[in-house]
Amino acid sequence: FYFRNKHRPxxxxxxxxxxxxxxxxxxKFQGRSRHGLYGxxxxxxxxxxxxxxxxxxxxxxxxxxFVYFASDHGGFLEAHRGNSQLGGWNGxxxxxxxMGGWEGGIRVPGIVRWPGxxxxxxxxxxxxxxxxxxxxxxxxxGGTVPQDRVMDRHTLLPLLWGTEQHSxxxxxxxxxxxxxxxxxxxxxxxxxVWKAHYATPxxxxxxxGACFRRGICPCFGDGVTNHDPPLLxxxxxxxxxxxxxxxxxxxx
Numbered sequence: 001f002y003f004r005n006k007h008r009p010x011x012x013x014x015x016x017x018x019x020x021x022x023x024x025x026x027x028k029f030q031g032r033s034r035h036g037l038y039g040x041x042x043x044x045x046x047x048x049x050x051x052x053x054x055x056x057x058x059x060x061x062x063x064x065x066f067v068y069f070a071s072d073h074g075g076f077l078e079a080h081r082g083n084s085q086l087g088g089w090n091g092x093x094x095x096x097x098x099m100g101g102w103e104g105g106i107r108v109p110g111i112v113r114w115p116g117x118x119x120x121x122x123x124x125x126x127x128x129x130x131x132x133x134x135x136x137x138x139x140x141x142g143g144t145v146p147q148d149r150v151m152d153r154h155t156l157l158p159l160l161w162g163t164e165q166h167s168x169x170x171x172x173x174x175x176x177x178x179x180x181x182x183x184x185x186x187x188x189x190x191x192x193v194w195k196a197h198y199a200t201p202x203x204x205x206x207x208x209g210a211c212f213r214r215g216i217c218p219c220f221g222d223g224v225t226n227h228d229p230p231l232l233x234x235x236x237x238x239x240x241x242x243x244x245x246x247x248x249x250x251x252x
Contacts, residue, residue: 074104075097127186154167
């Protein structure tokens with residue numbers, strides 16, 4: 001691919017099966033991690049990404065290639081073999097993959113590399129969307145996105161270049177399948193991020209933060225709790241979504 005396209009613009013999309021069940025890992029990486037099969041998966045994925053970046057460097061394309069690495073969802077928690085839990089870990093964030101609202105299921109880091117254009121080591125703490133990849137790539141290619149429809153996506157380049165300090169997303173809508181589970185509001189004047197949950201998965205066991213008995217959390221029916229009024233969180237002060245606000249304590 002590189003040898004055919006290295007002298008002209010190219011787009012390479014690589015979607016890895018790793019860190020996703022059934023956690024397939026080649027023999028070379030089995031047992032290498034201190035964190036079991038899931039850790040082996042992470043290490044093999046890291047090696048594969050390294051191989052791709054090595055080719056870009058070898059072909060002297062490093063300074064002209066925009067690289068964006070991200071996950072589609074947070075870590076999958078329910079993976080297990082017997083009594084051994086094999087799943088991921090989402091730190092302070094509640095929930096995981098397959099949950100349409102909780103932060104652990106939707107909040108992932110994005111890592112960008114473009115030497116000579118973007119400063120190394122910069123950290124941007126702003127909510128964006130994987131849907132933003134489309135207008136970003138279109139802008140990099142010198143094109144324009146269609147103007148005959150509303151697009152729920154924004155180019156990432158002003159944030160990455162530092163010409164803008166805040167995400168252009170005022171709202172982000174978080175779905176589980178076709179069901180709207182939560183909405184995030186990035187309040188422009190205060191910078192506060194609020195999140196309203198309309199439905200949340202019923203964890204099994206109750207305090208586990210996952211759906212171990214079902215294997216994956218359902219999006220509707222008896223597998224979710226519907227909230228009216230919705231659960232409301234101030235993510236700026238409570239990123240773990242541990243303390244829902246109430247009209248009694250927060251009249252505003």
